[in-house]
Amino acid sequence: MEPSVTQQSNNNSVTKSNILIEASYKLTVTEQKIILYLVSQINKDDDDFKMYSLPIQHFYELLGYRGSPKYSEMREITRNLMRKILEIKEGKKLKQMSWISYVEYDEHSGRVSLSFDPRLKPYLLQLKKEFTTYRLKNVMELKSGYSIRIYEILKRWQFINDVEIPLDDLRKMVGATDKYLEYHNFKKRVLAPAQKEISAKTDLAFAYKEVKSGRKVVAIRFFIRERRVGGKGVVPEIPHETGGVDALYSQCLARFAERGQPLPPKAFARIALLSQKVFGEDWIDELTKMIDDIVERTDIREPLAFLTYVLNEKIDRIEKGQDHSEVSVGKIEKAMRREKLPDWFAEYQKQFLQDMEQNSAHEDGDIERRRSELEARLQKYKN
Structure with missing residues (x-):
């Protein structure tokens, strides 16, 4: 060679x-x-x-x-x-x-x-x-390995401006699973220095919000923006490329528009994250099929809420070690005995999606309660 x-x-x-x-x-x-x-x-x-x-x-x-x-x-x-x-x-x-x-x-x-x-x-x-593509210059001037990894992760999600990442996943990605085990230390040694260094030396800046379950921080929500070029050490950024994601978003916008439903970038981001957890590297093709199946069904009044429900149910199956294919658009349709989905189902799912979008700390328990109630009511309807 x-x-x-x-x-x-x-x-x-x-x-x-x-x-x-x-x-x-x-x-x-x-x-x-x-x-x-x-x-x-x-x-x-x-x-x-x-x-x-x-x-x-x-x-x-x-x-x-x-x-x-x-x-x-x-x-x-x-x-x-x-x-x-x-x-x-x-x-x-x-x-x-x-x-x-x-x-x-x-x-x-x-x-x-x-x-x-x-x-x-x-x-x-x-x-x-x-x-994802970015200029080498942006990372070569960073002094912290954590800053480099967080920069890459933010660059990956720059196209939707914000992303929520479970704290455990973030620790794995930046290589801090055995250090700074107390969150306040992780914040002091990893997040805060990275925020300062990235904002000073690269083409990005970010803020972040702690997502809690009770008093425990369980995720970090990053708010990403592009820095204006002009400062010393910041080079003009090449166009950000995300491959099939941009094309998929455009396609999803068009499909939901057929049903008169908007698809905000944040809602699409949540769908994308859920799909990746379920389908892995095949998530784009699988998500496209699911959206096509759902949009074609006239009995679903809130396609976005319904899609979110199905993906969450699949994740729930995976976490329990069960086959997620047992939950699908087609099988839910059969479970309903080919009847129209009841009004409560569509309206309840719409409220559920709104709760997810708000994503505030005090609502975490309420969202889980709604999901459990929805599952119980749906099971009664199936029987």
């Missing part, structure tokens, strides 16, 4: 599958920058990984060092990096793999070459949908 000579520019772009962005792993800030620099060297038309080669001096400077390269120090960094594992969850599958499979130092030519693990190909090469 011939090494590919890397471009020595931080203005290159980083493009990663959204699945990879939301993977669980723990890398130091130096290790993250090595990985992201290598990702930025991938050409969008590449169908296989290359050996990415760069001058050892440049590699040394990339790590934030000055002076003559210390080979023993660099070798220790790459050895540790090759041991690091990332976990990718796709549906019921959990995949574990390494980032780097091979490193070669050539002191004669003064170059170092690195190669990605080939199992990363589906998440970095020939991406046609569900990916």
Whole structure:
């Protein structure tokens, strides 16, 4: 395999599958920058990984060092990096793999070459949908590994401006499952510094809200905005690409419009999150089918509320270790003995969706109560 000579520019772009962005792993800030620099060297038309080669001096400077390269120090960094594992969850599958499979130092030519693990190909090469792109420059100036990961996650959801992430999931994504176990420490050491650094050095800024169940913080809701270009160290951002998501949103808008129902971006975001939890990497195709089936049914007065109900029921089945396919648009229709859905069902689902949209702390218990009541009433109707 011939090494590919890397471009020595931080203005290159980083493009990663959204699945990879939301993977669980723990890398130091130096290790993250090595990985992201290598990702930025991938050409969008590449169908296989290359050996990415760069001058050892440049590699040394990339790590934030000055002076003559210390080979023993660099070798220790790459050895540790090759041991690091990332976990990718796709549906019921959990995949574990390494980032780097091979490193070669050539002191004669003064170059170092690195190669990605080939199992990363589906998440970095020939991406046609569900990916996110951003400028390498935005992360190379960040000093915290947590800031880099949170920036990537926010970039993934920038197109809808806000996203709610369960705290446990966020910990896994940023690599803080064994640190700052008390939330106030996590806030002090991870969230607050990342908010300050990202807002000062990148093209994004964000605010966040703590979502609680009782007194316990269970999720973080991020409010994302794009920073105006002009400050020192902020480069113009390339168009944000989200692959099939934008196209899906446009398609969903049109389908719901046929029934005279609006589809706000926040409502679509919630549907997308629920669908990903149920269907994994096939969520776009599966969600499209569900929406088509629901919109075609004239007995459903509130398609959006009905869709939300079905997805929540599927998630409930999955969490209980049951087959979520037992809950589907078609099977609910049969359970109703082909009668029109009763008025209470449509109206109740509409209120349920409104409760979800509000998403305030004091309503968490009420939302769960409504869901339980709805399930009980529906079961009586089926019988």
